[in-house]
Amino acid sequence: MIASPATASPRRCLVRPLLARIDLNAAVFRLDFEWPGQAPGAGQFFMIKVQRGALFLPRPVSVYRWDGASRRLSFLVLKKGRGTAELGQLEAGEAAALTGPLGNRWGDFFPPEFRGGTAGGVKAALVGGGIGIAPLSALGDELGGGFDLYAGFRSGSFGLESLREKADALVIASEDGTEGCRGRIPDFADYRGRPLVCACGPLPMLRAVAEKCRAAGVPCYVSMENLMACGVGACLGCTVQTTGGNRRVCADGPIFPAEALF
Numbered sequence: 001m002i003a004s005p006a007t008a009s010p011r012r013c014l015v016r017p018l019l020a021r022i023d024l025n026a027a028v029f030r031l032d033f034e035w036p037g038q039a040p041g042a043g044q045f046f047m048i049k050v051q052r053g054a055l056f057l058p059r060p061v062s063v064y065r066w067d068g069a070s071r072r073l074s075f076l077v078l079k080k081g082r083g084t085a086e087l088g089q090l091e092a093g094e095a096a097a098l099t100g101p102l103g104n105r106w107g108d109f110f111p112p113e114f115r116g117g118t119a120g121g122v123k124a125a126l127v128g129g130g131i132g133i134a135p136l137s138a139l140g141d142e143l144g145g146g147f148d149l150y151a152g153f154r155s156g157s158f159g160l161e162s163l164r165e166k167a168d169a170l171v172i173a174s175e176d177g178t179e180g181c182r183g184r185i186p187d188f189a190d191y192r193g194r195p196l197v198c199a200c201g202p203l204p205m206l207r208a209v210a211e212k213c214r215a216a217g218v219p220c221y222v223s224m225e226n227l228m229a230c231g232v233g234a235c236l237g238c239t240v241q242t243t244g245g246n247r248r249v250c251a252d253g254p255i256f257p258a259e260a261l262f
């Protein structure tokens with residue numbers, strides 16, 4: 001059976017001026033907005049559209065950081081198409097339409113005995129690949145510590161500022177060996193005995209993590225990326241096949257038990 005979102009957040013669509021764009025490398029940038037609406041939970045996402053943009057459809061982007069005190073909402077974006085390239089040209093003060101928060105949360109799946117990042121004194125593992133580190137950063141902030149982090153990149157690293165502080169143990173891998181261990185991160189993670197594993201990244205990485213968790217008998221939850229048009233469950237454009245039938249990544253996810261998908 002697939003757990004459905006435990007909480008439906010009151011979503012809003014608001015036009016907000018960009019507070020800041022910070023380029024982290026040639027392909028990855030951070031966007032910060034002030035968000036007066038519902039506080040997002042870790043794992044949720046927003047649909048973002050540049051007001052002056054040429055593209056009709058907004059782009060789904062996971063929450064990277066949320067500071068409730070200042071109401072600063074941050075996103076990490078990888079340039080990989082026209083929509084994200086448009087987001088990458090936003091300048092401070094320019095307007096974007098933000099719709100959210102959308103989707104379910106990591107916390108919807110956690111057992112009652114899970115506190116901080118541990119259950120019964122045993123730490124959870126967070127496994128992120130590339131831009132998939134974004135929703136895990138939000139989760140790390142929400143947990144506040146008590147977890148181990150495994151982060152994989154093609155080259156170098158990015159998006160680890162808060163996670164470096166909060167993770168009890170941090171293992172980084174890069175495919176070209178420019179940072180951390182050389183190789184793919186699923187091969188370096190220790191899954192045995194974990195109360196749970198949360199993963200986000202490219203599909204082959206998620207599949208590998210899911211297989212290793214299954215072999216270790218550890219519950220695994222994955223955050224899925226998919227092409228989206230409406231972002232609110234209406235168009236069925238983001239449907240994935242699960243063991244429980246077709247599900248919409250935007251409205252039934254983006255977080256699913258790995259066993260339902262792989």
Ligand code: FES
Nearest residue numbers: 229231233235236
């Ligand atoms: S994007 Fe329309 S149903 Fe998910």
